[in-house]
Structures are given as structure tokens and as C-alpha cells.
Amino acid sequence: MNLDFKNKVVVITGGSKGIGLATAKKFLNANAKVVICGRSANNLQEAVQILGSDNSNLKTVQCDISYTNQVDNLFNITLNTFGNVDVLINNAAPTSWGPLIDEIDEEEWLEAVNSKLLGYIRCTKRAIDYMLHQKSGRIINIVGMGGRGPNKRYLTGGPINSAILTLTKALANHYGSQGILVTAISPGPIDTGHHENILNWMAKEAKISYQEAMDNFLSGVPLKRYGKPEEVASAIVFLASQDASFITGSEILVDGGRFRSL
Amino acid sequence: MTSRSYLVVTDNFEFVEYFSQYFEQTESNIIFCVPENNKSQVLGSHNEGYNFYHCDFLNSKSIQESISAILNGGNHIDCLINFINNNELDYFNVDLDDWLQYWNYKVLGSMRFMREIAQEMMKNGQGSIINILDIQSRFPNLENVVNLSADTAILNLTKATAAEFIENNIQCNSISLGNFNFNLLNENSLKDMPINDSGNPKELMSLIDFLANENNRYIIGENINIDGGFSRTL
Numbered sequence: 352m353n354l355d356f357k358n359k360v361v362v363i364t365g366g367s368k369g370i371g372l373a374t375a376k377k378f379l380n381a382n383a384k385v386v387i388c389g390r391s392a393n394n395l396q397e398a399v400q401i402l403g404s405d406n407s408n409l410k411t412v413q414c415d416i417s418y419t420n421q422v423d424n425l426f427n428i429t430l431n432t433f434g435n436v437d438v439l440i441n442n443a444a445p446t447s448w449g450p451l452i453d454e455i456d457e458e459e460w461l462e463a464v465n466s467k468l469l470g471y472i473r474c475t476k477r478a479i480d481y482m483l484h485q486k487s488g489r490i491i492n493i494v495g496m497g498g499r500g501p502n503k504r505y506l507t508g509g510p511i512n513s514a515i516l517t518l519t520k521a522l523a524n525h526y527g528s529q530g531i532l533v534t535a536i537s538p539g540p541i542d543t544g545h546h547e548n549i550l551n552w553m554a555k556e557a558k559i560s561y562q563e564a565m566d567n568f569l570s571g572v573p574l575k576r577y578g579k580p581e582e583v584a585s586a587i588v589f590l591a592s593q594d595a596s597f598i599t600g601s602e603i604l605v606d607g608g609r610f611r612s613l
Numbered sequence: 614m615t616s617r618s619y620l621v622v623t624d625n626f627e628f629v630e631y632f633s634q635y636f637e638q639t640e641s642n643i644i645f646c647v648p649e650n651n652k653s654q655v656l657g658s659h660n661e662g663y664n665f666y667h668c669d670f671l672n673s674k675s676i677q678e679s680i681s682a683i684l685n686g687g688n689h690i691d692c693l694i695n696f697i698n699n700n701e702l703d704y705f706n707v708d709l710d711d712w713l714q715y716w717n718y719k720v721l722g723s724m725r726f727m728r729e730i731a732q733e734m735m736k737n738g739q740g741s742i743i744n745i746l747d748i749q750s751r752f753p754n755l756e757n758v759v760n761l762s763a764d765t766a767i768l769n770l771t772k773a774t775a776a777e778f779i780e781n782n783i784q785c786n787s788i789s790l791g792n793f794n795f796n797l798l799n800e801n802s803l804k805d806m807p808i809n810d811s812g813n814p815k816e817l818m819s820l821i822d823f824l825a826n827e828n829n830r831y832i833i834g835e836n837i838n839i840d841g842g843f844s845r846t847l
Binding site: 453469509 | 673704709712713716717720721724727728731732750751752753754755758761762763764765766767768769770771772773774776777834847
């Protein structure tokens with residue numbers, strides 16, 4: 352595979368932890384210039400320690416994509432530092448699990464829409480501004496399994512993630528002729544810590560232990576284990592590479608076979 | 614055709630007319646709930662004589678008050694139809710605050726009605742909820758993605774809540790519309806239609822009648838396309 356990203360600039364939102372951090376590491380190893388952003392300065396500092404504090408190909412920006420001015424700042428710093436945007440990885444704002452339909456907090460629900468769906472759109476609109484000039488670019492939306500597998504306890508993240516799949520298709524249809532390819536990755540259960548909350552709910556609802564909830568859940572995953580962030584990162588890097596030059600509007604499930612429907 | 618009591622939540626005036634024309638033949642009780650600011654448009658048509666209630670789809674309390682007024686008026690609800698699709702927001706020009714407000718109006722609005730009416734249906738021991746969507750949400754164009762992505766979200770919501778609702782004998786399904794004269798597809802979509810005609814609204818109403826029928830309780834969380842063959846993918 353041709354996974355050399357020399358002189359390519361990659362922006363990763365939610366890049367300080369989990370899948371975002373693993374993705375940053377892979378792109379840096381492939382010679383890319385990488386900008387990671389996140390809401391927490393501490394998490395970004397920890398990420399720098401992991402990725403290499405003396406790495407001139409790495410830039411961190413504290414940014415909450417819920418705010419347009421902060422997204423503008425992210426892209427201004429990216430351009431001032433590296434001069435371009437070739438790849439955008441929209442990977443931010445995991446949404447909470449738990450409330451049933453009559454337990455939804457409407458303000459929190461709308462804040463999640465603003466943070467994730469509209470956050471992705473804020474970043475996408477800014478990235479596309481630059482990508483259109485160079486007539487090339489890749490945008491990869493990290494979606495989350497609730498978009499494909501609706502669940503009564505995922506009434507915030509599920510609908511938002513489904514909407515991002517629709518957005519991915521629409522962007523791909525529109526910008527394909529201008530060299531901008533837009534795809535989605537739907538990670539299944541990944542060992543990032545985020546899944547603990549889901550298992551706690553499952554254990555509580557079924558009145559079983561956390562371990563039993565985990566065993567039950569994994570019995571529905573053909574590979575019988577959680578995925579690693581690096582395994583999702585590998586799919587992301589592939590979609591951003593020249594080897595994926597005829598893939599747009601598509602969604603890749605990295606889920607150990609969890610979703611078995613057509 | 615079976616007589617039952619429908620609550621139709623919509624901002625689509627033509628749909629109001631077609632729904633009325635079809636279901637009045639069944640001697641069904643039809644109640645429309647429309648946004649406050651659309652009152653004059655709805656009542657300006659030939660729909661005078663039907664039960665219209667007005668509320669703010671953005672406001673749970675307003676919806677609760679309207680539903681209380683409906684129930685206090687001696688009505689009960691067998692079937693909730695959600696068809697909120699009045700949207701002129703264009704992706705290229707939309708202000709993101711307006712986009713968020715549209716989700717509040719359409720997606721959260723649909724959820725508010727589902728939540729409130731489901732509680733009443735539980736008391737009655739049965740019911741049916743049908744969310745009506747646009748088939749283009751699965752074949753989206755960017756211009757209309759504000760509306761179409763909201764439809765996909767409601768599709769997710771339909772499937773997510775279906776398993777919970779059916780525990781109380783409430784069916785929740787959706788219908789995805791192709792080209793009807795109250796739900797026009799864009800020109801590019803029309804090029805890919807196997808048939809040139811737009812759909813006959815009576816066919817849609819017949820499908821609603823079928824899904825609302827309490828004898829069809831094994832159809833749960835399903836989305837049925839009525840689109841003239843537009844969607845031909847697996």
C-alpha cells in the first residue's frame with residue numbers, strides 16, 4: 352500500500368485520545384503533518400508526550416468544535432503553520448448513552464446536535480474552502496455504531512450519527528467531481544473506555560454483573576473481543592491514502608462483524 | 614378501511630387535504646395538530662370543519678397543553694402520524710443556528726409528540742405511531758441535506774424506540790415517500806425514477822391505514838418505501 356503522506360496536512364478533531372490519538376500516530380509515522388485538536392489542554396499535553404514533543408510535524412490546538420470562532424481559529428493556525436489542509440478527520444464529541452425517550456433532557460440533546468453534527472459541519476465547511484482551491488482533499492467522518500444500530504438508550508447519539516451518514520453521502524455526491532472524497536468509518540465496540548458506560552447500563556437493565564454484560568455483548572461480536580483504536584486508525588489512514596482514490600460516499604464498518612445486516 | 618382516531622402532526626397543508634379526503638370516508642376521527650404560525654394557511658383551505666389544534670412544536674409544554682385539550686375534548690388517539698417537512702433551508706446558505714433550530718422543530722418535535730402520545734396509548738393498551746419521511750434521505754443531495762439528515766435521524770428514532778414501544782402494544786414504523794405532489798423530489802432524483810408519474814396519495818393513505826391496523830402487530834420498527842421504484846438498493 353502507498354501510505355506515504357509526505358507534505359500532506361491532516362487535521363484530526365478529537366485527536367488527543369482514543370481513536371483520534373491512534374490516528375495521529377499513524378499519520379505521523381507516514382510522514383504527514385498533523386494538527387490535532389481537543390477541548391482539554393491537559394489531554395492535548397499528554398498526547399504531545401505520547402506523539403513526541405520535539406516532532407515538528409505535529410501541532411496541537413485547543414478547540415471546541417461547538418463554536419464557530421474556535422473552528423475558524425483551528426484552521427487559521429493550521430494554515431499559518433503548515434500552509435494547507437489535505438485531509439480532515441472529523442472525530443469528536445462522543446455522545447452519551449442512557450436516557451429513554453421520556454428521560455431525554457432537551458437542552459443536552461440539542462447541545463449534542465450542536466457539538467457533533469454541526470461541529471462536523473463547521474469543520475467540513477472550512478476544510479472544503481481550501482480543498483476546492485487545490486481540487487483535492489479527503490474528509491473522513493467517524494460516525495459511531497448508533498448510526499447504524501438504533502437503540503432505545505442511544506436516542507441522542509443514534510439519530511445524530513445517522514444524520515452524519517446522510518451528510519457524508521450528500522457531500523460525496525456534490526464534491527466528488529471537484530476531487531474531494533468524503534467517506535465514513537463506523538467503529539463498533541472499541542477499547543477506548545467509552546464503552547464502559549454502555550456496559551454499565553446494560554448490566555443495570557438486565558440486572559447482571561458488569562462482566563456478564565460484557566460477555567453477553569461480546570457474544571454478539573463474531574471476533575469475540577473489543578477492537579483497538581489502532582485498528583480503526585488503519586482504516587482511516589487507508590481511506591485518506593492514494594490507494595483509496597475511487598472510494599467516496601462509502602461507509603466502512605470496523606466492528607469485528609457486529610452488524611450483520613445488508 | 615377501518616374507522617379509528619388519528620392525530621396528524623404536520624405543517625404540510627396539501628397533506629392535510631389528502632388525508633382528510635381519504636379518511637373521512639372511513640368515518641375516522643381526524644385531529645390535526647399544526648404549528649401556531651401556520652394557522653391561517655391551514656384554515657384558509659377547504660378544511661374547515663375538521664379538528665385543528667395549534668401548538669409550538671419547539672415547546673414541550675405547548676405540545677402537552679394541546680394534547681390535554683385534545684383529550685379533554687373527548688378524543689382518544691389510536692394512531693399518531695408525524696409528517697413535519699416544511700423546510701426551505703439550503704446547505705450552502707444556512708446559518709448553523711437555524712439548522713439547530715430546525716432539528717429542535719422537526720426531530721425533537723417528532724420525539725416530543727411520540728413521547729407524549731405514547732403515554733396515552735399505554736393507558737389505552739394499544740396504538741400505532743407512523744413517521745413519514747422523504748426517500749431522498751437515503752439518496753441525499755447536498756442542497757436539501759438539512760431536511761434530509763433530519764429525516765434520517767427520525768428513521769433512527771423510529772427503529773430505536775420501536776422495541777420499547779411494542780412492549781406496551783404500540784407499533785412504531787415509518788414510511789419513506791417518493792414523488793408525491795405534496796413531497797416533490799428534486800430534478801436529479803426524478804431522472805432516476807422507473808415510472809414518470811407521481812404517486813397517488815390514495816396509495817399512501819391506504820398504506821397508512823394498513824400500518825395503523827391493530828391486526829398488523831408483527832411489523833415493528835419497519836420503514837416502508839412508497840416511491841415508485843426510486844430506491845432499488847438492498
